[in-house]
Amino acid sequence: xxxxxxxxxxxxxxxxxxxxxxxxxxxxxxxxxxxxxxxxxxxxxxxxxxxxxxxxxxxxxxxxxxxxxxxxxxxxxxxxxxxxxxxxxxxxxxxxxxxxxxxxxxxxxxxxxxxxxxxxxxxxxxxxxxxxxxxxxxxxxxxxxxxxxxxxxxxxxxxxxxxxxxxxxxxxxxxxxxxxxxxxxxxxxxxxxxxxxxxxxxxxxxxxxxxxxxxxxxxxxxxxxxxxxxxxxxxxxxxxxxxxxxxxxxxxxxxxxxxxxxxxxxxxxxxxxxxxxxxxxxxxxxxxxxxxxxxxxxxxxxxxxxxxxxxxxxxxxxxxxxxxxxxxxxxxxxxxxxxxxxxxxxxxxxxxxxxxxxxxxxxxxxxxxxxxxxxxxxxxxxxxxxxxxxxxxxxxxxxxxxxxxxxxxxxxxxxxxxxxxxxxxxxxxxxxxxxxxxxxxxx
Amino acid sequence: xxxxxxxxxxxxxxxxxxxxxxxxxxxxxxxxxxxxxxxxxxxxxxxxxxxxxxxxxxxxxxxxxxxxxxxxxxxxxxxxxxxxxxxxxxxxxxxxxxxxxxxxxxxxxxxxxxxxxxxxxxxxxxxxxxxxxxxxxxxxxxxxxxxxxxxxxxxxxxxxxxxxxxxxxxxxxxxxxxxxxxxxxxxxxxxxxxxxxxxxxxxxxxxxxxxxxxxxxxxxxxxxxxxxxxxxxxxxxxxxxxxxxxxxxxxxxxxxxxxxxxxxxxxxxxxxxxxxxxxxxxxxxxxxxxxxxxxxxxxxxxxxxxxxxxxxxxxxxxxxxxxxxxxxxxxxxxxxxxxxxxxxxxxxxxxxxxxxxxxxxxxxxxxxxxxxxxxxxxxxxxxxxxxxxxxxxxxxxxxxxxxxxxxxxxxxxxxxxxxxxxxxxxxxxxxxxxxxxxxxxxxxxxxxxxxxxxxxxxxxxxxxxxxxxxxxxxxxxxxxxxxx
Numbered sequence: 023x024x025x026x027x028x029x030x031x032x033x034x035x036x037x038x039x040x041x042x043x044x045x046x047x048x049x050x051x052x053x054x055x056x057x058x059x060x061x062x063x064x065x066x067x068x069x070x071x072x073x074x075x076x077x078x079x080x081x082x083x084x085x086x087x088x089x090x091x092x093x094x095x096x097x098x099x100x101x102x103x104x105x106x107x108x109x110x111x112x113x114x115x116x117x118x119x120x121x122x123x124x125x126x127x128x129x130x131x132x133x134x135x136x137x138x139x140x141x142x143x144x145x146x147x148x149x150x151x152x153x154x155x156x157x158x159x160x161x162x163x164x165x166x167x168x169x170x171x172x173x174x175x176x177x178x179x180x181x182x183x184x185x186x187x188x189x190x191x192x193x194x195x196x197x198x199x200x201x202x203x204x205x206x207x208x209x210x211x212x213x214x215x216x217x218x219x220x221x222x223x224x225x226x227x228x229x230x231x232x233x234x235x236x237x238x239x240x241x242x243x244x245x246x247x248x249x250x251x252x253x254x255x256x257x258x259x260x261x262x263x264x265x266x267x268x269x270x271x272x273x274x275x276x277x278x279x280x281x282x283x284x285x286x287x288x289x290x291x292x293x294x295x296x297x298x299x300x301x302x303x304x305x306x307x308x309x310x311x312x313x314x315x316x317x318x319x320x321x322x323x324x325x326x327x328x329x330x331x332x333x334x335x336x337x338x339x340x341x342x343x344x345x346x347x348x349x350x351x352x353x354x355x356x357x358x359x360x361x362x363x364x365x366x367x368x369x370x371x372x373x374x375x376x377x378x379x380x381x382x383x384x385x386x387x388x389x390x391x392x393x394x395x396x397x398x399x400x401x402x403x404x405x406x407x408x409x410x411x412x413x414x415x416x417x418x419x420x421x422x423x424x425x426x427x428x429x430x431x432x433x434x435x436x437x438x439x440x441x442x443x444x445x446x447x448x449x450x451x452x453x454x455x456x457x458x459x460x461x462x463x464x465x
Numbered sequence: 466x467x468x469x470x471x472x473x474x475x476x477x478x479x480x481x482x483x484x485x486x487x488x489x490x491x492x493x494x495x496x497x498x499x500x501x502x503x504x505x506x507x508x509x510x511x512x513x514x515x516x517x518x519x520x521x522x523x524x525x526x527x528x529x530x531x532x533x534x535x536x537x538x539x540x541x542x543x544x545x546x547x548x549x550x551x552x553x554x555x556x557x558x559x560x561x562x563x564x565x566x567x568x569x570x571x572x573x574x575x576x577x578x579x580x581x582x583x584x585x586x587x588x589x590x591x592x593x594x595x596x597x598x599x600x601x602x603x604x605x606x607x608x609x610x611x612x613x614x615x616x617x618x619x620x621x622x623x624x625x626x627x628x629x630x631x632x633x634x635x636x637x638x639x640x641x642x643x644x645x646x647x648x649x650x651x652x653x654x655x656x657x658x659x660x661x662x663x664x665x666x667x668x669x670x671x672x673x674x675x676x677x678x679x680x681x682x683x684x685x686x687x688x689x690x691x692x693x694x695x696x697x698x699x700x701x702x703x704x705x706x707x708x709x710x711x712x713x714x715x716x717x718x719x720x721x722x723x724x725x726x727x728x729x730x731x732x733x734x735x736x737x738x739x740x741x742x743x744x745x746x747x748x749x750x751x752x753x754x755x756x757x758x759x760x761x762x763x764x765x766x767x768x769x770x771x772x773x774x775x776x777x778x779x780x781x782x783x784x785x786x787x788x789x790x791x792x793x794x795x796x797x798x799x800x801x802x803x804x805x806x807x808x809x810x811x812x813x814x815x816x817x818x819x820x821x822x823x824x825x826x827x828x829x830x831x832x833x834x835x836x837x838x839x840x841x842x843x844x845x846x847x848x849x850x851x852x853x854x855x856x857x858x859x860x861x862x863x864x865x866x867x868x869x870x871x872x873x874x875x876x877x878x879x880x881x882x883x884x885x886x887x888x889x890x891x892x893x894x895x896x897x898x899x900x901x902x903x904x905x906x907x908x909x910x911x912x913x914x915x916x917x918x919x920x921x922x923x924x925x926x927x928x929x930x931x932x933x934x935x936x937x938x939x940x941x942x943x944x945x946x947x948x949x
């Protein structure tokens with residue numbers, strides 16, 4: 023972890039090391055051009071509007087080496103807290119970015135659903151892999167996606183051809199473990215759903231105590247007509263972990279996408295979730311809970327592009343800021359000129375509970391069509407004194423009363439999850455950080 | 466449909482009402498900007514040394530600055546060397562300004578008559594004291610005497626520089642420093658005139674004060690500077706109106722307004738901005754890049770901005786309030802109307818610094834034609850600002866399918882006792898409401914006007930009486946034929 027040397031671009035050593043591994047020509051070429059793009063652009067400049075409240079200086083100062091050999095002694099019990107309990111769950115586990123088959127689930131494959139670790143797909147030289155990758159134009163300006171592409175090596179491909187209702191949820195667990203030298207991983211997840219497919223995908227980012235790594239994940243999701251994806255991103259990394267995530271979603275006609283984002287860990291977190299509604303009838307629901315406590319920095323940027331007529335979006339993010347936490351929310355809704363009859367709602371509520379906490383929120387609307395119904399609201403406030411008084415009059419001590427109300431504030435978001443086992447899972451995950459949230463789960 | 470077509474025709478034909486040019490010989494400095502031009506402006510105005518030095522400091526800072534491009538507007542590059550930075554009607558006595566209305570060139574007075582600012586009448590009938598700024602210099606200030614009796618100073622900025630230099634030196638740049646931003650620095654270097662108001666301790670200004678700005682000469686920029694000081698417990702309501710003749714080139718207007726409210730003072734600042742917006746094809750029009758900021762310096766002080774923005778090709782302005790005194794109040798009420806190719810990026814900043822400070826923001830944006838209308842606002846609560854409270858509401862109404870309405874609110878909060886709320890909606894003008902009006906026999910045009918003025922009511926009610934009437938009228942003119 024030395025200070026950045028003036029001359030060598032960041033990650034140059036890691037990238038040079040990567041050149042020695044075998045890769046098909048097209049991949050080597052793609053990596054080279056992505057790395058060149060990253061080197062050329064560098065990290066986001068401090069004054070960039072999208073990075074106004076999130077300084078990457080700390081991230082830039084650190085030197086991360088690539089993790090090459092996964093620890094062999096890691097057992098399932100170490101990551102049990104992150105696991106989704108479901109009789110048919112299809113699970114892949116990645117340790118510091120590297121797929122570890124031994125930790126995955128052993129259930130029989132589900133008909134119609136193909137889950138392939140990315141390294142396997144690369145090894146097998148799957149011909150269509152290149153076409154599946156995110157088009158360059160979409161990340162031209164994003165250094166982190168460029169970096170992810172430069173180090174494209176592992177991750178997962180999830181494909182469902184069409185007309186299948188997958189009841190078994192898919193879970194991808196990314197574990198960050200302590201090392202003498204901090205390491206960087208760049209997992210790539212590619213989800214392609216055909217027409218009339220229904221699927222639930224859970225991405226869990228989990229850190230073991232003492233880990234201080236950098237996870238730079240990129241997930242790309244393509245939903246064909248009438249497909250539906252419930253996407254959970256549970257981020258519970260260790261206190262020293264850095265996490266940057268990019269999620270790109272494109273939706274065709276009448277497809278439905280629902281995201282459930284839980285930011286409960288890590289030291290410095292930045293998430294960008296971008297959804298493009300490309301055909302009529304497509305709709306998106308984006309929910310999120312972020313907890314910025316201790317000295318944690320949590321930044322969520324979301325962007326929804328309504329590109330055509332008759333699309334809908336509904337977004338609810340709730341944040342809890344305490345201790346010396348710093349939370350940032352930026353929700354952007356863009357309605358293109360053709361996108362008449364757009365229905366867009368966005369709400370961002372924040373609880374600022376301590377003196378040294380900070381919240382910066384910016385809900386944005388950019389509207390170029392007239393026949394639309396769009397609104398957004400943002401609030402920053404505290405726990406209701408009257409509700410606190412009520413609970414205390416019932417004999418609860420102040421701390422418990424506060425915890426209870428804070429939990430209830432977050433629970434508004436989990437209550438929007440329709441499927442029972444997943445709502446319970448979300449509550450459990452939330453309870454790891456807000457113990458009172460799961461009390462008296464009536465369901 | 467025939468009806469609609471005729472409405473559209475009317476729109477095409479409807480012209481900017483204030484678009485006449487007054488043919489007056491003007492004393493205009495050749496285009497270009499350098500230290501000599503600044504010294505020349507300063508010399509022409511016989512300014513004291515501190516003023517000249519301040520201008521030069523601002524200029525030296527300005528040349529190191531970059532023109533900002535973060536606003537949601539697009540325009541061709543501005544050539545700052547092609548602008549003339551000083552233009553004064555020549556017939557006016559240069560030395561000490563007009564003594565009374567009799568000294569003013571009758572042609573100028575005629576201009577104001579056409580604009581609907583009859584100085585005599587307004588002065589006598591409406592009881593409004595008017596300071597009129599023509600291009601760059603203040604032409605006449607009515608009612609100066611009557612105001613002086615209660616200790617109020619209301620005069621042109623240049624008059625104040627010469628006659629009240631200690632006040633100017635004390636307060637100028639204390640809210641908007643010369644280094645504040647690109648356009649404010651440019652203004653600080655070259656500002657030519659503007660209004661100055663000083664309301665002493667405990668005085669309640671007996672009438673509404675008013676300034677009328679008009680840009681007449683071609684290829685000039687108008688850089689006026691307004692400074693309003695309300696001492697302890699004082700109250701003043703100030704109105705500002707703006708027009709410019711039609712020209713096919715863009716003209717630059719970069720003003721700075723500074724308000725200072727000491728303990729218990731209350732300043733109400735209302736603007737009706739109707740600069741030439743350019744023609745229906747987006748040719749010409751004023752670039753209105755303005756810095757307006759109020760400083761609630763004392764406890765219990767109160768600053769309220771009300772603006773009705775219908776003109777300008779581009780509006781770039783964020784009247785702000787620094788809530789430094791405990792219990793101080795900041796308010797911002799805005800109606801911004803854009804039509805044709807107009808672009809507006811406007812909003813406010815409320816910075817909560819003192820304890821128990823409160824702010825209210827109500828912004829109504831109306832977009833028609835191919836215009837772009839953005840609200841951009843900042844609500845900031847610093848760590849020490851206990852019990853800060855903000856309520857923000859911004860609504861946008863869309864009247865055409867080629868315009869845009871955007872909202873960029875920033876909220877930055879560092880204190881756990883703060884309550885900050887923001888709400889925004891964007892929708893099309895309601896067909897049901899229009900249909901209801903039409904079914905009662907109201908014409909399409911009037912129905913739109915009714916719905917729009919209902920939409921703007923929360924803001925109009927904050928305007929002083931006579932301005933509210935004018936604003937309604939302006940709104941109707943701006944939107945003429947926008948919806949068929």
